Amino acid sequence: MRSGVPRYVLRRGIAALAVVWGSVTVAFVALHLIGGSPVDAVVGPTVSATPGLRQQIIRAYGFDRPLVVQYGVWLGKLLTGDLGYSYQLNEPVPRVLADQLGPTCQLALAAVGVAVVVALATALLAAGRGRVVTAVAAAGEMAAVSVPQFWFGLLALSAVSFRWRLLPIAGDQGVASLVLPAVTLAVPVAGTLAQVVRAGLEEALAQPFALTVRARGVRESALRVRHALRHAALPALNLAGWLAGSLLSGAVLVETVFARPGVGRVLITAVTAKDTPVVMAVVMLSATTFTVINLLVDLVVPLLDPRLRDGRATKEARA
Amino acid sequence: MGPSGPPRAGGTLTVAADKEPDCYDPQVSPADVTASLMRNVYDSLIAQRPDGSFAPWLATGWKVSGDGTVYTFRLRRGVTFTDGTPFDATAVKVNLDRVAAPATKSEYAAALIEPYRSTTVVDRHTVRIRLSRPFAPFLSALSTTYLGFHSPRSLHAAPGALCAGGPSAVGTGPFRFVSHTKGLQAEFVRNPRYAWAPQGAGHQGPAYLDTLVYRFLPVGFVRIGALLSGQAEVADGVPPQHTRTVRADRRMRLIGQVPPGVGYTYFLNTRRAPFADRRIRLAAACALDRHTLLESVYFGQRRPADSVLSPATPGHHPSPGAERPDRARADRLLDAAGWDHRDQEGYRTWHGHRLSVDLPFVADFTPPEQRTLDEGVRADLGKVGIEVRLIRLAANDFLPRRNAGRYDMVAFRWPAADADVLRTLFGSGQTFTQGGYNASRTSDPALDGWLRSASTVGDRARRDVLYARIQRRIAAQGYALPTAVDRRVVGAHRRVRGLAFDAHAWPLYQGVWLAGAR
Numbered sequence: 001m002r003s004g005v006p007r008y009v010l011r012r013g014i015a016a017l018a019v020v021w022g023s024v025t026v027a028f029v030a031l032h033l034i035g036g037s038p039v040d041a042v043v044g045p046t047v048s049a050t051p052g053l054r055q056q057i058i059r060a061y062g063f064d065r066p067l068v069v070q071y072g073v074w075l076g077k078l079l080t081g082d083l084g085y086s087y088q089l090n091e092p093v094p095r096v097l098a099d100q101l102g103p104t105c106q107l108a109l110a111a112v113g114v115a116v117v118v119a120l121a122t123a124l125l126a127a128g129r130g131r132v133v134t135a136v137a138a139a140g141e142m143a144a145v146s147v148p149q150f151w152f153g154l155l156a157l158s159a160v161s162f163r164w165r166l167l168p169i170a171g172d173q174g175v176a177s178l179v180l181p182a183v184t185l186a187v188p189v190a191g192t193l194a195q196v197v198r199a200g201l202e203e204a205l206a207q208p209f210a211l212t213v214r215a216r217g218v219r220e221s222a223l224r225v226r227h228a229l230r231h232a233a234l235p236a237l238n239l240a241g242w243l244a245g246s247l248l249s250g251a252v253l254v255e256t257v258f259a260r261p262g263v264g265r266v267l268i269t270a271v272t273a274k275d276t277p278v279v280m281a282v283v284m285l286s287a288t289t290f291t292v293i294n295l296l297v298d299l300v301v302p303l304l305d306p307r308l309r310d311g312r313a314t315k316e317a318r319a
Numbered sequence: 320m321g322p323s324g325p326p327r328a329g330g331t332l333t334v335a336a337d338k339e340p341d342c343y344d345p346q347v348s349p350a351d352v353t354a355s356l357m358r359n360v361y362d363s364l365i366a367q368r369p370d371g372s373f374a375p376w377l378a379t380g381w382k383v384s385g386d387g388t389v390y391t392f393r394l395r396r397g398v399t400f401t402d403g404t405p406f407d408a409t410a411v412k413v414n415l416d417r418v419a420a421p422a423t424k425s426e427y428a429a430a431l432i433e434p435y436r437s438t439t440v441v442d443r444h445t446v447r448i449r450l451s452r453p454f455a456p457f458l459s460a461l462s463t464t465y466l467g468f469h470s471p472r473s474l475h476a477a478p479g480a481l482c483a484g485g486p487s488a489v490g491t492g493p494f495r496f497v498s499h500t501k502g503l504q505a506e507f508v509r510n511p512r513y514a515w516a517p518q519g520a521g522h523q524g525p526a527y528l529d530t531l532v533y534r535f536l537p538v539g540f541v542r543i544g545a546l547l548s549g550q551a552e553v554a555d556g557v558p559p560q561h562t563r564t565v566r567a568d569r570r571m572r573l574i575g576q577v578p579p580g581v582g583y584t585y586f587l588n589t590r591r592a593p594f595a596d597r598r599i600r601l602a603a604a605c606a607l608d609r610h611t612l613l614e615s616v617y618f619g620q621r622r623p624a625d626s627v628l629s630p631a632t633p634g635h636h637p638s639p640g641a642e643r644p645d646r647a648r649a650d651r652l653l654d655a656a657g658w659d660h661r662d663q664e665g666y667r668t669w670h671g672h673r674l675s676v677d678l679p680f681v682a683d684f685t686p687p688e689q690r691t692l693d694e695g696v697r698a699d700l701g702k703v704g705i706e707v708r709l710i711r712l713a714a715n716d717f718l719p720r721r722n723a724g725r726y727d728m729v730a731f732r733w734p735a736a737d738a739d740v741l742r743t744l745f746g747s748g749q750t751f752t753q754g755g756y757n758a759s760r761t762s763d764p765a766l767d768g769w770l771r772s773a774s775t776v777g778d779r780a781r782r783d784v785l786y787a788r789i790q791r792r793i794a795a796q797g798y799a800l801p802t803a804v805d806r807r808v809v810g811a812h813r814r815v816r817g818l819a820f821d822a823h824a825w826p827l828y829q830g831v832w833l834a835g836a837r
Binding site for chain 1: 341753
């Protein structure tokens with residue numbers, strides 16, 4: 001029985017592939033259901049295409065074929081790694097996305113970094129410190145969760161970039177141009193994370209083991225960081241999938257306000273212009289990211305939480 | 320202000336631009352922003368002056384045959400593309416042939432030279448262009464960026480890559496296109512060999528600026544912030560609510576330019592009840608309180624339009640008296656048309672039917688001030704008992720609906736340097752499905768005749784007489800409701816000197832230099 005772990009991983013891998021395939025299929029169908037003609041997407045909004053031009057486009061792109069055939073062709077190309085051409089930009093989709101992935105990843109990672117640091121600090125300092133501190137922390141978290149990002153971004157720009165001229169709007173000025181967008185994107189995420197981690201910490205500190213540790217004379221800070229945090233981390237880890245989703249949707253707004261390049265902005269223009277190949281590629285990317293993150297969480301959580309491990313799997317894992 | 324000595328070379332100028340091209344090839348893309356940006360890279364045969372006449376540019380002179388179908392251009396010698404290819408008769412031919420070729424899928428340039436037949440290379444510096452019929456707007460079309468010239472080498476190598484812009488876009492212009500990042504910026508550097516600006520340009524030699532950067536900042540507030548905080552020297556498209564802020568800053572100036580063509584206009588569908596009835600169209604025109612409307616939308620910074628054509632268009636002819644509403648006349652017209660009852664909400668009815676009209680729009684194509692304008696039009700028409708239903712649609716639902724004529728009003732603007740734009744907008748052979756833009760769906764034989772004549776006669780004065788007649792007809796028939804005289808408002812730091820505008824009201828950067836500290 002040496003195959004427990006590999007089989008589990010394989011099963012999860014197949015499930016993950018199914019999720020990605022399901023999401024791109026749903027997106028494909030949805031894009032065709034929202035009506036309108038893909039010919040208009042190719043031609044663009046400001047032009048009236050002559051019948052000749054329309055015919056030419058229909059033939060060139062195969063829009064006259066049944067939807068099932070179009071789907072089959074598209075899926076077949078996808079399996080060979082061909083993401084197709086953007087209708088709107090007339091470029092291969094990978095080239096459209098190539099320059100845009102980096103900035104969005106940078107932005108998302110920076111925002112996660114900021115959010116995690118802020119959330120941990122808040123939770124460690126505020127958990128179980130009495131009613132007043134708890135109320136202040138809870139109010140701060142609520143404010144962070146509910147502040148409109150667009151407005152916060154403009155406010156931050158107005159003060160930090162325009163009035164005090166400390167940081168540039170955006171652009172290629174390296175780290176400096178990443179600060180404001182990352183903080184703006186991090187605010188609501190930090191609020192939610194802080195709520196979850198603080199609640200987890202308070203619960204952990206109320207457990208019998210906390211009393212035992214304190215009785216051994218371990219300092220309060222060490223108890224919090226070394227022992228309780230592990231318990232609090234589990235619910236936060238389970239939020240990882242949600243986190244990825246909210247970062248992508250937040251990136252759309254933040255990239256617009258700060259005029260940063262990125263996948264969010266590409267997605268907005270592609271959806272409004274019905275640029276199917278680009279939308280599909282972004283959906284696939286997001287679905288893949290989402291499932292990979294959830295897969296990692298599912299693999300990591302049992303290692304952190306002894307209660308979720310069954311002895312056999314662990315023994316083999318250690319063998 | 321500082322001393323204004325002789326122009327100094329050097330430096331980088333950053334423009335905060337409101338729009339970003341989705342295709343950088345002006346021979347393919349119809350977008351104004353593409354034409355404006357790529358003017359830095361591509362030159363044309365001739366340049367249009369603000370008064371509608373033409374100046375030599377890459378062509379030193381031209382002759383038109385007696386029947387108006389053959390144009391012979393003598394080309395300037397010693398002009399080279401930035402990849403070293405000489406600009407000659409062959410370059411003109413391959414470019415014009417490419418625009419007209421169906422495979423190019425040109426979305427605007429081909430329509431601008433609609434009767435184009437062929438180009439003959441007479442000798443290295445002479446071309447002969449044949450048209451299938453006399454076509455008065457031809458010279459104006461040739462003066463646009465849409466008919467600028469790509470290097471034959473890049474057309475040969477990868478014509479499909481030209482949409483993507485960047486170094487593959489090679490022209491003879493004052494700047495080279497070095498790079499761009501989608502969603503961020505486009506960067507241009509000086510072409511040191513440039514020596515062929517249009518005749519009469521303030522500066523003839525290479526550009527003074529080392530580098531020209533366009534930063535794409537879609538949010539108006541952010542553009543103004545970038546300008547005032549010194550992160551940009553020029554801001555394009557200053558929103559009306561921010562003009563006061565820019566004006567209050569002593570280091571800045573505002574430059575307003577009236578673009579030629581058709582400003583933001585409501586076109587009334589004449590082939591569908593109720594606007595099929597001229598009396599109801601005129602009632603809608605009488606109901607509009609342009610003065611108050613523009614005061615509230617543009618803070619008094621736009622003049623009411625006195626014609627469907629902007630005053631910057633050669634051939635513009637005012638039809639006065641459209642500034643204040645005449646509700647009494649609107650009431651008389653509606654009564655006469657039989658809509659003489661009112662329902663509980665005050666809207667007019669006819670045999671129990673409410674007088675309502677649909678105005679579909681796409682939020683993404685409609686800037687905030689135009690949304691406010693739409694609301695104002697709804698309120699004004701409501702005052703005389705016409706209900707306007709604003710229908711918000713996604714682009715891909717709007718276009719089929721528009722093309723099928725399922726609307727009562729649609730609104731848009733159409734910048735163009737020649738009054739022949741009215742043929743695209745009101746000619747009966749120019750429906751959406753035929754590739755035209757006849758949004759009023761007019762089929763008016765008198766108008767068709769004048770529009771056709773005006774597009775074929777070469778004589779300016781005779782064209783002007785015809786266009787005056789055409790504009791009077793459009794106003795008298797109530798085919799369209801013009802709103803404001805458009806203005807393109809640019810904010811610029813006072814250090815920016817030598818900023819000029821072409822006949823399309825696009826900024827030209829070839830003669831621009833930066834004064835003061837570097």
